Amino acid sequence: MPKAKGKSRRQKYNYNVNRKKLNRAFRKRATPRIKCSQIRRAWDRTKSVAQNLAEMGLAVDPNKAVPIPKLMQQVMNMEVDGQEGKKRIVQKPYVLNELQYEASLPEKKSETLSRDLIDYVQHMIRNHGENYKAMARDEKNYYQDTPKQIKRKIDVYKRFYPEEYQAFCASL
CATH class of the missing domain: 1.10.10 (Arc Repressor Mutant, subunit A)
Structure with a gap:
């Protein structure tokens, strides 16, 4: 099968593009946009999403954090009740505290009539x-x-x- 005409030519280096600026822009676009101010302040760019959330005491996957119990798992858990899974240490508990405080505030009524x-x-x-x-x-x-x-x-x-x-x- 024949190739497309433009693909057979060798690629030329574009001297008019600032590679450093391009790389910075790409990295900025690749980072997640975090709307929650508490999480944004505690976020560490060098760590993964799972590591960041674990440090804050938040769950990455809600299904793993609060699993749906199945009958077979309940029977197995009853037999091995002496052992518990490894506990994660929360390094940034202030994030959880701020989120809980914000959630406990009463919601302002915005209902009005015309x-x-x-x-x-x-x-x-x-x-x-x-x-x-x-x-x-x-x-x-x-x-x-x-x-x-x-x-x-x-x-x-x-x-x-x-x-x-x-x-x-x-x-x-």
Whole structure:
């Protein structure tokens, strides 16, 4: 079979390329991009991924860290219960501690309602009080919500903004 035309010619050295710069760029692209700041700070470039994670007390393979017990393995483990596998020494426990502290922080509620929905609900309550059938016939009911749908929207508003709802009802 014939070869491609370009492949038979000998390769020429390109003097216009900075090999040192090219090598640095390649090494930079090859390193993993670590999003977690705690792990990024403790990472050692000279060691492998498995070694780095073992030093931090983290698992490389979750299946090996917490294996799914099988019936046969349980029987074998009962017979040889005097011996245990080798324990790994955690050299960087501060990484684990920081990760646990960050995980224990309460999650900030980011649930909000749109300004349009809040204005819509307040308009309905201001004009009709608790009469959901009248709300369904209101001209501001652009989406033609049924009385039950309007009641659900008002309940959501009450749940998301209880203080604001109490203040709004008090002002009426």
